Amino acid sequence: MKNAKSFGELFVTHVENFTEYWHDGGSRSQKPVGFWQPNIPDNYRALGTVAIPGWGSKNLPHAGVHVVDEHVVAICVRQNPTVPAARPEPSLADPVDYELVWDDKGSGARYKCSLWRPIPPEGYVAMGLAASDDSYDKPPLDAVACVREDLTHRAVASDEPVFTGQGLGTKHDVSVWRNNAPPKYVDSPDSSHVLIAPNTYVAHTSTDQPKHLPEMRVLCLPVPSDKNVRPAQPELEGRTSPAGVTPELLTNAAWLPFEAVKDDERSTEWKLANSPFYRVERRASWTLLKFFNNTTDAAQNVGTTVTTGVEEEEAQAFSVNTGFSYAGTGGFSIGVVTASVTTTLSLDLGFSRSRSTKKLETRADNVSINVPANHAGALWVATNSLQVVRGDGTLVSEPLVFYSFDNFHADQFPDNPEHTNVTTTGGAPTQVGIIKKPGTAGKATAGAGASKRSAKA
Structure with missing residues (x-):
């Protein structure tokens, strides 16, 4: 792709087209939220579902209601077969399963929502949560990719949540946070890497800012x-x-x-x-x-x-x-x-x-x-x-x-x-x-x- 760049073992590209999976219309939510899944190019992999504090955006049309004034973008990746791998394992892998984090049962929303934590294979990490498409069932295993751990770095949660489920009437509270690149990063003396947040999100059944969720990760790749x-x-x-x-x-x-x-x-x-x-x-x-x-x-x-x-x-x-x-x-x-x-x-x-x-x-x-x-x-x-x-x-x-x-x-x-x-x-x-x-x-x-x-x- 002309808009992709090789960062070591991974090609990195931007995606601006998404499929809507859920918004909180009809619920008792105090703030709007929408979950969108990246429409990935051939051979690329999404790293997580995108959350926005609204039902649509400049490039995600939604009937003019709760539209966020921004152009939403996500990072997707694919393995670069021309770059020798640092380890025998491939750079990307499907999760082996999912663990339910939260669902909206009892919210009164017009559509169903469930948020899932990808369970990575050994040696890999999940990069963010995955949402189901108007469903309480697990997403497909190929909905998101896990990344080999040595190609990632721990993320920090955004200063403010994208969404909190207080007042929704669900069994558990929930808060959704963006994975951000940490402001301080010490690289190795003989190399230069870049930390890239792919616009993925984490969620947990608390309104407190999370500190150590397993899917709080960003990419850590060599600078081309x-x-x-x-x-x-x-x-x-x-x-x-x-x-x-x-x-x-x-x-x-x-x-x-x-x-x-x-x-x-x-x-x-x-x-x-x-x-x-x-x-x-x-x-x-x-x-x-x-x-x-x-x-x-x-x-x-x-x-x-x-x-x-x-x-x-x-x-x-x-x-x-x-x-x-x-x-x-x-x-x-x-x-x-x-x-x-x-x-x-x-x-x-x-x-x-x-x-x-x-x-x-x-x-x-x-x-x-x-x-x-x-x-x-x-x-x-x-x-x-x-x-x-x-x-x-x-x-x-x-x-x-x-x-x-x-x-x-x-x-x-x-x-x-x-x-x-x-x-x-x-x-x-x-x-x-x-x-x-x-x-x-x-x-x-x-x-x-x-x-x-x-x-x-």
Whole structure:
């Protein structure tokens, strides 16, 4: 499917078409509720029945009564046969049975409702409840799929219930809650995963918020990402100033479901049709900090002051416009936390988690280059750009652009076998020699890092 994406062992897709199983019309319910079953594409599996606080929605028409002002979507999955499984068991399996959680007998509703907990095979977990279609009988075993436990993570219940059955007149109270992605998730050091809530629900015979129901689960899948070659270090090829910035190259990209991105300029309907997944990109280039054509008979030291790192004001603007937040603690990363998606992207964008920096650190570095007599010299800084891209190639917001810490590069023309220094003072003094090596130009590179802003002579 064109609107599906492979997240490791599972293909993930969005479903917006549903079959109504029950609403509480005719009952004594104080708040409306409706249960809808996803109409799944071929070979895909539903993970649970969807509950909404109404009888219909923008895409679930229902006679104009108790219609929720939203476009309801569910996540469905299928196994990806091209990806080697981490375990011998398949990623998906039917439940072996169902356990009754609640039914509406005595409610007076026009239709029958029963909610069931899928009983998973060993090594698997249920992802949410299953409702019966106007029936008190168990749903078919293939109504929902259970997921291998290592591909999931524990969920948290929504802050408020979707529905409570107080006053219904049924034998037991009931409350229905959405499975949300937890706001805090610590990934393994050498991988990046995304927690995806597939819009499934749990229910129990209490009005209290549940904490540990067995079907309180979300998907935990590897983030699909690409890694490309970083731009080569620039070379000075004459006595005239080179371009201010080298061509920008895409070095890393990661994909996330549209629910991860704050994109208020596009509707859910548009996202489903044009951008069910968004791409987070890292682009890299080199920015010219200083060029000097030394026409004298003596070496000249020239320099500039450059601010490296991510400025808090720009990081906050990026967060407001995209929903992604920047952190420098323990290494560079950007993350997103919503009810539907939780993830942190660092390795996927080419940044190491092991590099220790201070959160939102910026630093003024005094950088200088010693240019030999009758030579030209140039000094560059590595530049990064982070941007969130829709499926049609447009940007959600202005990119977050920053200069890297300790990642400077110098070159001179013509090549000179003599040692020439680039020095920086600021956060951590760095000295870089430009040395003529066999078969190479005279160049220097300082450090390796990840982090722009202003440079002033």
